[in-house]
Amino acid sequence: MNFIGYIYLRAGLFVFFFAVSSPLVIGLGLLWKSFIESHQSLATFDFLIVFPVLVWLLITNWLAREVANNITFEHMSFGQAFKAAYNDGRFLLAFVPFISQWFIRRGDKHKIDPNP
Numbered sequence: 199m200n201f202i203g204y205i206y207l208r209a210g211l212f213v214f215f216f217a218v219s220s221p222l223v224i225g226l227g228l229l230w231k232s233f234i235e236s237h238q239s240l241a242t243f244d245f246l247i248v249f250p251v252l253v254w255l256l257i258t259n260w261l262a263r264e265v266a267n268n269i270t271f272e273h274m275s276f277g278q279a280f281k282a283a284y285n286d287g288r289f290l291l292a293f294v295p296f297i298s299q300w301f302i303r304r305g306d307k308h309k310i311d312p313n314p
Contacts, residue, residue, distance in 0.1 A: 200270060200271070204267075204270040207266045207269060207270060208263055212258060215258045215261055216258055219254070223250075223251065227247055227251070264286060265279045265280055265283050
């Protein structure tokens with residue numbers, strides 16, 4: 199029974215995250231279209247909008263899966279599950295070359311004292 203609830207929760211969370219984040223993606227898509235229309239020499243690159251949209255759909259699916267896993271199987275609240283998924287995402291993105299510097303935490307509480 200837990201698995202069926204998990205599937206419904208994951209689908210509902212995907213729809214929720216899709217609905218919440220879609221205005222941003224639609225706005226960026228409209229900006230891209232207006233940029234392409236104002237620079238006719240770049241019209242051949244119009245197809246490049248597909249890649250950010252695909253990444254957005256994959257991230258939305260991953261976030262819904264992680265939050266649903268945390269809620270269903272770890273018995274967390276929505277806020278705790280979202281925060282745990284966000285921290286997991288930061289951890290995974292810290293291993294991606296060139297962008298990892300934006301996701302590494304830098305703070306006094308995470309420093310290792312060389313002289314304990």
